Amino acid sequence: MKPPPPPLFYLLFLLSATVISAATTLNATKPTTPKTPASSPTPAPTSSPTSPTTKAPPSSSPLDPKQLEALQSLNIPTTRDPCVQPSPRNATICDNSKPLRHLISLHLSNCSSDLFLSFNALKSLSSLRSLSFTNCHVSPIRFPSDLSLSLTSFSCIQSLRRLSGVWLSRFVNLTDLTVTYTPVSASGVYVILGNMHKLKTLTISHANLTGSLPRHLHLNLTHIDLSDNKLKGKITTSLTLLQDLEFLNLSSNGLNGEIPTEFGDLISLKNLSLASNSLSGSIPDSMSAIPGLVHVDLSNNQLNGTVPKFLAELKGLKVLNLENNGLHGVLPFNASFIKRLAVFKFGGNSNLCYNHSVLSSKLKLGVARCDKHGLPVSPPPSKESSADSQSDSSDYSDEGDTSNKKESHHGPSKVVLGFAIGISSIVFLIVFLILLAKWCR
């Protein structure tokens, strides 16, 4: 017999090469996303003598030279017309007035440490409606009152070093106020909000704000985030009067007392977090009147009583976190409700249990099974002990397969690995057989 014909070797070579390249390309899919060059800004047709293009707004008038000068003093590049959109880093937006245009929005970000916000520069920017700072550690500044009154939106994210409540309270025409990761000193929230009668969205978070919640709040508020501060005292009933409020986050403060029974008056509420406070008492049944709840986080408090049944009737609920409280009794939920939730957490409530003829132990609820009196039979199974839960579940008829959420994560990579191993085994087998055939001759 002759040695195996060359084509067979080629075939083998090709096969192994395919396997190797398949393995590497699959591994490398992430980092090799085609890097498109940063979309080069198209040069602005500043003064084209041709007929005005239909797309461009009637915006041929230039920016007020005083404002141009102010921008230069704030290190905003002005080699391009700051009124052409999108501006560099989206920092500037102008109005369309004539004969000179004016800035209505300014966003300063990543400022150099030597930036100086001069009073005169700010005075010439009194046309601004929106002003925001991100990561600008410049010194606190005196604002001209024209500018303070003109602003409807003010945002300060990790900027301006430190703010006082009195300083913020001068922005009386604001509809949106955001201060995060910047310490705010005030003896209470009311100092800041007292004169802001148009406010719709309020965020003062991660700001070490002290004091208590205000007795009066503007009724048109739709968004309140006062999370991660040092607020103390009770949740005031003034809060429950806000019928347009959709978002409330008071998490990580020192609030105590009970959740007011009038809480259900917040009929527009969608997202609620009162997590990580010292709230006690039970979850008020009045909350059943809030139809649109999507996200409910009451974790890490001292709430007691049973888990209210109405929660199971909330059609839009996606996140329910009640962990680390003092809740007791039987979880009033069935499997179809639990499966609908993206996040459910009930652990850390030592007297809470689930009815094993209604819920499967595969759901990993973090609470123990109930005995026939509705009391937990054993300490809640630790999340790692899957063997435990499997032997547990075999005793009872489980409805459907509910435990495949986790496994699916690691599925693809295992399949690829198996495939690669399989193919390479076949290649080795073929090579081995050929060598064997050669040897035996």
Ligand SMILES: *[C@@H]1O[C@H](CO)[C@@H](O)[C@H](O)[C@H]1NC(C)=O
């Ligand atoms: C291949 O994947 C493994 C595990 O996912 C990773 O540790 C390794 O860095 C990857 N190699 C390459 C070249 O991407």
Ligand SMILES: *[C@@H]1O[C@H](CO)[C@@H](O)[C@H](O)[C@H]1NC(C)=O
């Ligand atoms: C600028 O704003 C536009 C529209 O708001 C947005 O699509 C774009 O991503 C922004 N660019 C930058 C760099 O922020």
Ligand SMILES: *[C@@H]1O[C@H](CO)[C@@H](O)[C@H](O)[C@H]1NC(C)=O
């Ligand atoms: C500011 O700096 C951060 C981190 O260096 C960067 O991710 C971000 O894109 C910068 N923002 C602007 C508007 O340049």
Ligand SMILES: *[C@@H]1O[C@H](CO)[C@@H](O)[C@H](O)[C@H]1NC(C)=O
């Ligand atoms: C802001 O409010 C003041 C009084 O509170 C009012 O006189 C002024 O016209 C308002 N400014 C703007 C630009 O709306």
Ligand SMILES: *[C@@H]1O[C@H](CO)[C@@H](O)[C@H](O)[C@H]1NC(C)=O
């Ligand atoms: C709040 O206070 C803590 C401790 O006093 C400090 O570590 C933290 O940086 C402060 N937060 C801000 C935003 O200043």
Ligand SMILES: *[C@@H]1O[C@H](CO)[C@@H](O)[C@H](O)[C@H]1NC(C)=O
């Ligand atoms: C509050 O909202 C109502 C209805 O949306 C509106 O009629 C009213 O003018 C608003 N009040 C203020 C002070 O913005």
Ligand SMILES: *[C@@H]1O[C@H](CO)[C@@H](O)[C@H](O)[C@H]1NC(C)=O
């Ligand atoms: C509430 O605020 C905290 C801290 O700022 C944040 O981690 C959490 O996701 C927020 N919750 C909601 C419901 O927005």
Ligand SMILES: *[C@@H]1O[C@H](CO)[C@@H](O)[C@H](O)[C@H]1NC(C)=O
């Ligand atoms: C729940 O807590 C409240 C306030 O701490 C207390 O008055 C009440 O007795 C407690 N109820 C139960 C059932 O433990």
Ligand SMILES: *[C@@H]1O[C@H](CO)[C@@H](O)[C@H](O)[C@H]1NC(C)=O
């Ligand atoms: C409200 O909660 C839902 C579900 O967790 C989330 O997808 C959404 O982004 C939240 N909305 C806001 C404004 O944070």
Ligand SMILES: *[C@@H]1O[C@H](CO)[C@@H](O)[C@H](O)[C@H]1NC(C)=O
């Ligand atoms: C689960 O509970 C919900 C609400 O309580 C109910 O509408 C639904 O019919 C129940 N599903 C099953 C399978 O019992």
Ligand SMILES: *[C@@H]1O[C@H](CO)[C@@H](O)[C@H](O)[C@H]1NC(C)=O
């Ligand atoms: C568990 O559910 C079954 C069927 O719905 C019911 O008969 C039983 O009383 C429940 N057990 C407890 C402790 O609630």
